Amino acid sequence: MAGQTQAPKQSRYDVVIVGGAIMGSSTAWFLSNNADFNGSVLVVDRDLTFEACSTAHTNSCMRQQFSSELNVRISQFAADFVKNIRTYMGGDERVPELGIRNFGYMYFADNEGFADVLRESQKVQLAAGAATEVLTPAQIKERYPFYNVDDIVAGSINTVDEGYWDGLAVFDWWKRQAREKGVEYAENEVVSIAKNGAGTRVESITLKSGEVISCGQLVNASGPRGVETAKMAGIELPVEPRKRFTWIFKADQPLDRDLPLTIDPSGIHVRENGGGTYEAGGYDHDVPDVAVGYDDYTMDFSLWENQIWPVLATRIPQFEAVKVTSEWGGHYAMNTFDHNAIMGPHTVVENFISLNGFSGHGLQQSPAMGRATAEWLTYGEYRSLDLTPFNYARIPENRPIIEKAII
Ligand SMILES: Cc1cc2nc3c(=O)[nH]c(=O)nc-3n(C[C@H](O)[C@H](O)[C@H](O)COP(=O)(O)OP(=O)(O)OC[C@H]3O[C@@H](n4cnc5c(N)ncnc54)[C@H](O)[C@@H]3O)c2cc1C
Known part of the structure; x- marks a missing residue:
């Protein structure tokens, strides 16, 4: 971990996001921007400088050339978001105008x-x-x-x-605006997850610094370490x-x-x-x-x-x-199951939400994934683009989604 661990201000949050890089911050921003969501959000990250995560090492390109229609639609939303970022961010004049090379x-x-x-x-x-x-x-x-x-x-x-876009600028603005709208970011590490007696719900997380924080819903946006976060809740993730x-x-x-x-x-x-x-x-x-x-x-x-x-x-x-x-x-x-996104609620631990396995295309998928996850957390359903096919359930049911255009 980069610096001092920080204790969250509250002992309970409606949503705890484990990992605050591009996926965690996209989700946090879309939540904070949704008028129907009135809950509290805590983002916990091991390192708020984000210098060692996948997001920091990305090549930051987007493409429409996927073999499955849903992946094309996901990137189309990314293109629209990037080209209209200031409008999406409420006309905030501090937000730069971005484009795609x-x-x-x-x-x-x-x-x-x-x-x-x-x-x-x-x-x-x-x-x-x-x-x-x-x-x-x-x-x-x-x-x-x-x-x-x-x-x-x-x-x-x-x-x-299709080409280069400034993914790190988008990441930066998601974090800034999410914070301004009340999302709390804490530099700390989630070291264990406690469930209810039936094993069907996450009840709390424990931080490296010792605090126990209870939560209504948990989002696993832990990148390559997502498999470790899942294990803490007894969940297997093929990542x-x-x-x-x-x-x-x-x-x-x-x-x-x-x-x-x-x-x-x-x-x-x-x-x-x-x-x-x-x-x-x-x-x-x-x-x-x-x-x-x-x-x-x-x-x-x-x-x-x-x-x-x-x-x-x-x-x-x-x-x-x-x-x-x-x-x-x-x-x-x-x-390793099918190279595609793994998202949505777990089949048994119903308030454990996955946002994992983005292989080499997570940056361009972050706008659509954050928006969809925020919708799921708010309404219990996807409203803008139905991403149900990418839900975790396909793994135990052994229904891979074959995407032929993998780099
Ligand atoms: C070389 C390279 C090139 C790429 N090029 C492209 C590209 O051109 N286009 C594209 O779309 N995608 C690209 N990608 C993929 C893209 O960068 C990733 O899919 C995306 O950044 C994943 O973001 P993430 O938020 O899921 O994970 P990460 O960025 O890895 O973030 C996970 C965060 O979780 C935190 N964390 C983990 N465990 C815990 C814990 N227990 N407690 C607290 N915090 C925790 C970590 O500290 C980290 O900050 C590339 C990736 C690489 C490596």
Whole structure:
């Protein structure tokens, strides 16, 4: 923990949110902004500087290119929220106007099987109002002459509401306004959860500093540690921390146009970062992709030289001469069941609300997830967008939601 633990001001809250990063703060803000919600909210986080959470290590991009309609709709709300953030925040003139840098995502297929997946997904996306195009190698080369497409059979791209956005600015404003509207943030750690005799409801949490706080409803927004928070309530969550690396590099010869967030068939991705710099992401494909320790952020310095740069320089020959300027390791809270969000009430512990398993797409899902969770906490149902399919219940019922566009 970063600093001194803090004791909450009250001994009971209507809602306790465990984890105050992007998901916890989105939920807190949507609650505080809902005229029908009159309850008290406590957000507890181990570290209110948020320097070691997934949110701090994100690449902050959004896309419409998902294979399931609900995931497209979730990102569409993110785009609308970002583009109209000041209006959503009550016209508050302190809130900056934000936009999306629409360089798009370029999914490459190097075989007909995956090209068919891209074409099928495009149908879903078009039906939901997205502007995805599936291009031939010649069309790709015409629009983006810098790519080597010798091994590529198709590329899927959408340049509307798809690209970089300032997720940390949104996070900052959710926290600020939530606090101003009465949400309390405490730097502390939830170390245990007590349930009623029947085991059907959470009654209280215990903090590392010893206080016992009772609560009406509890939200697990603990990121990769969500599995530990769930365990405290006797709940199993199929989520684990998986390490993902990011590199920022400068090119000797910058590209003459924006580089889409390109998903190479190898799994490595790279995108525009502005000012002749680019951002690449990936992980070690030579070893099994397993869970790592919650505090293990060690950088693998050999990976760039051995795996990442050779792929990039082959795909974009202009990247033959580049220099890494910064690099870091972060954690996906990987949902090992079906890579999708796990949300809503637990099937037995009914006031234990999940908000977990966002893998590599949680930042863009945070507006829709926070809004939906706040609706659930207020009304006991989702009102704006029905996210019931993502409820925890699908796990014990073994009903995975297959999302084919996972990065
Ligand atoms: C390298 C990388 C790139 C990414 N790129 C993108 C992207 O381009 N687009 C996108 O949409 N998503 C992206 N993501 C995913 C996205 O960043 C995450 O899904 C999102 O930030 C998850 O937010 P969270 O609030 O659920 O978890 P976190 O940010 O991990 O926050 C969890 C919080 O819970 C707190 N906590 C845990 N346990 C306790 C406890 N017992 N008591 C008190 N507090 C506790 C922690 O201190 C932490 O602050 C990326 C992730 C990584 C790692």
